Amino acid sequence: MAASPEIRMRADARRNRDQILAAARAMFAAQGSDVPMEEIARTAGVGVGTLYRRFPDRESLIRAVAKESLAQVLQDARAASAEEPTGWDALKRLIAKSHQLQVSFQLAWSSSRVREILQVDPEIGEIRNTLMAEIAQMVKNAQTEGTMRPDIGVGDMAVLFVLILRQSPAMDALGTFAAERTVAIMLDGLRARSNGELPGHPITMEELRWPGIVKD
Numbered sequence: 001m002a003a004s005p006e007i008r009m010r011a012d013a014r015r016n017r018d019q020i021l022a023a024a025r026a027m028f029a030a031q032g033s034d035v036p037m038e039e040i041a042r043t044a045g046v047g048v049g050t051l052y053r054r055f056p057d058r059e060s061l062i063r064a065v066a067k068e069s070l071a072q073v074l075q076d077a078r079a080a081s082a083e084e085p086t087g088w089d090a091l092k093r094l095i096a097k098s099h100q101l102q103v104s105f106q107l108a109w110s111s112s113r114v115r116e117i118l119q120v121d122p123e124i125g126e127i128r129n130t131l132m133a134e135i136a137q138m139v140k141n142a143q144t145e146g147t148m149r150p151d152i153g154v155g156d157m158a159v160l161f162v163l164i165l166r167q168s169p170a171m172d173a174l175g176t177f178a179a180e181r182t183v184a185i186m187l188d189g190l191r192a193r194s195n196g197e198l199p200g201h202p203i204t205m206e207e208l209r210w211p212g213i214v215k216d
Contacts, residue, residue, distance in 0.1 A: 018052050019044040025065050033062055033114050043112055059117050066118055070127045073101045077134040087141025088148055091157075094138070096183055101161065134160065149192045157202030160186055 023044035026033045037058065041051040055061040076097070080090040094101065118124055136152055142148035 013054075016044075016046050016050055019046060020051055020054060020061070021065055021068055024061055025069065028062075028065060033058070033111055035120075037061075059110065062114055062117055063121050064123055065122065066121075067127065069129060070124065073133045074127055074134065076101075077131060077138070081134065081138060086145055086147060087138045087143075089120055091135070091138040091142055091148075091186055094135070095161075095187065096180070143192075146192055149191055151189060151198050151202055153202030153204050156204050158205070159203060 001083060009140055020040065020059060026039050027040055027043060027131075037051060040061075041048045044051070073094075077090075077094050080093040081087075082092055084090040132154060135157055139154055139157060140149065143150050143152070
């Protein structure tokens, strides 16, 4: 039996939304959040009118991309925690394999205006805080297992995420191996075998006020 016109319309609308978000996510990561809406529509294969019916302004599109990306990272984190044998393996998998984690940071730090947009959205805040709680549990598990050095806080991880996952043009020119190499260096520095002392104290989430991924 053929689907009803209403069901087909809903399916078309969902497909258009998914295509717009996929195009916006890729273009925001590559060109920044100021990329023209017309270019996003063209890349998504939809008309400009369709884009604006789904997302009436740039802010609504930015929020939708951020929510989708963070929700996917949270899903990845939960899957890593459930499927990997140790906290260290779960954390390593999340950092090394989550493309959405990189997208989230690139978007959150693309401009001061974007940071303002993300800071005031309560749904983004809820997803972000749940994600950081999941990562905090990974850190705690890895430290209890003895695989991660004990003087690391979840705030330290947030800072490292920002520093490592914000790709520079130089890294883009070197290809994906540069990012993979940098992540490997970061992970190696977190291992418990290191005897060097870190300055200061483990950074907590309460000390940070960064948008997108860190508690306001």
